[in-house]
Amino acid sequence: MTQIAPSTIDEILSSRRIIITCGTGGVGKTTLSAALAVRAAQSGRKAVVITIDPAKRLATSLGLSTLGDAPTDLTHLLGAVPGTLAAIMPDTRETFETFIRSISPTPTVAERVIKNPIYEIFAKEFSGANEYMALQRLLALDRTGQFDCIILDTPPSRDTLAFLDAPELLSQFFEERFIKWFILPANQVMAVGVRKALGVLENLTGAGFVTHLFDFAQSLFETRLRFAADLKAVTALLESSASSFVLVTGTSPESAREIGDFARSVAEHKFRFDGVIINRTLGLLDAGTPSTPGENAALRLLVALQTREKEAIGILKGALGKAPYFMAPELARDVHSIHDLIQVAQSV
């Protein structure tokens, strides 16, 4: 790499155009993503956060009331800042259908995909669809050229790698080789094998399923070219040096494996990993003075937590290699206002 990797939060915010925050649920990723956008605006960037499913209070404190793809300008909330701040709260329910329509050569093809009973399961349960949709939105927003610092808060998922793997998972469905097995078997031997196997499948699943499957594969086949072009653009954006990934984790030693896996996976994908934000740490607080036995007991519990955190962070550092880490404090309550968010932004 010819470029020196950024080593502070502000360097990351000033050198990347796209920052993608990943992390499992419950680590405070959404609040931190918004706080990063605030901090970027304060340092002069045209910042926007794409926030998925924020807590109602966070949305309210940002003045976000409607779901949609249009950015809401929030700069006025920050007072005098050199940059700008905007936020988008996309409607995750509609997007997959919109996407299918956008890659279908004709409306009829789109209808055939969407009306197929298999699509219903596909859209609802396929892990990867939501993630891919977020990337789509990111690409579209970047193309508008309105922003020079886009923070993408990734959808909640069961593990942090889900986001990185989403494009590949989804592209399996559009894999030409696979669809061809269904609609135009490459050679006779293969065709016979496939037919037999599908016969067995039909016995297991009852009539109808295999027919739906054929139809689903056939309609997807017609969308494959546009999907491929789309995937290429998304991948190019993620691979460019304008984009980077930041992982948000908790303070337990179990996060070490998550960090190691994530850093490895980012490297395998030829993406950039800018570091870890260890969120909700108590390590930034002094003890204070307890005044009742109850408070004393609670303090002992928290000091024990602090000690455990310290050990954990030692382990986490080992997993990080050269990537930097940042600490964000455990909050006494949720973020209620933009004022709160500014304080969080400064505390990282």
Next chain:
Amino acid sequence: MRDLLKRKLLFVIGKGGTGKTSVSQALALAYSRQRLRTLWVCFEDPTLGPGQLDRISPYLHHLNCEASLAFEEYIGLKIGIAPIARFFLRNPVIRYLSKAAPGLHELVLLGKVWHERLNYDRVVIDMPATGHGVAMLQSTANFARLFKGGPIHRDAEAMLATFQDPAETGCLVVSLPEEMPLRESTELGELLHSMFPACPPAFLLNRRFPQLEAGAIERDPSKWSTPIAQDLVDYARKRSILEEHNLRLWNGIDYSVLPFVTPGSRSEVTDALSHFLAPAIAELDLRG
């Protein structure tokens, strides 16, 4: 929750980070100490071997359920004739489908759990986080509907029947005394109840922080001037107030409480929780 503990299949479900793994492990441990043959199940834990079955004690086993193995096992059972099953599983289209077909993954994982209930007195399942956990249960319903007849349809229907039978199955929703988890778990509870009307879930509040006497601090957290705590004592006081405030979200919900246990290694935590749960389990006269 006491009523729930009598059931054979117990799904432990909730938002990520609420302690589902510790709670499910602690429950499994408490059952096994009552000499109930118990299987504690997790799904596709990358730190364990696929399909790995560990004997933790004579009464407690831990299974890392893996979809592709469960699928092969299921197909083997359904087709019956080994060479045909092998031919079927080796076919590239079928291999592809078993990997990529939406919902199938979830269905076979639950199918495996459903099947294993025949081999144990108790099966405690550490479910994936909310969205994915619900999708797992919904996939069963979807498959029951999507397939018109055939063995998969029948099995999905039978699984559904078991999952909504309060004599056999229970769902335990685990939450933390924090606003988002409490809100989400209430919604999750409603969703589960609408999916399985005869079998309402039970709620468990995990990691309840010690409650402190009211000091001079304002009781309404939204009136605090900053979300940042001054020091640990200030944090403890505010957390105590905040949890009380948050729990208004669970007004009208009947729930059990697990205390905040002193941090330690995972097995120490589980052990502490298990001892906490043990009296409730012992009381049930489970062997009858």
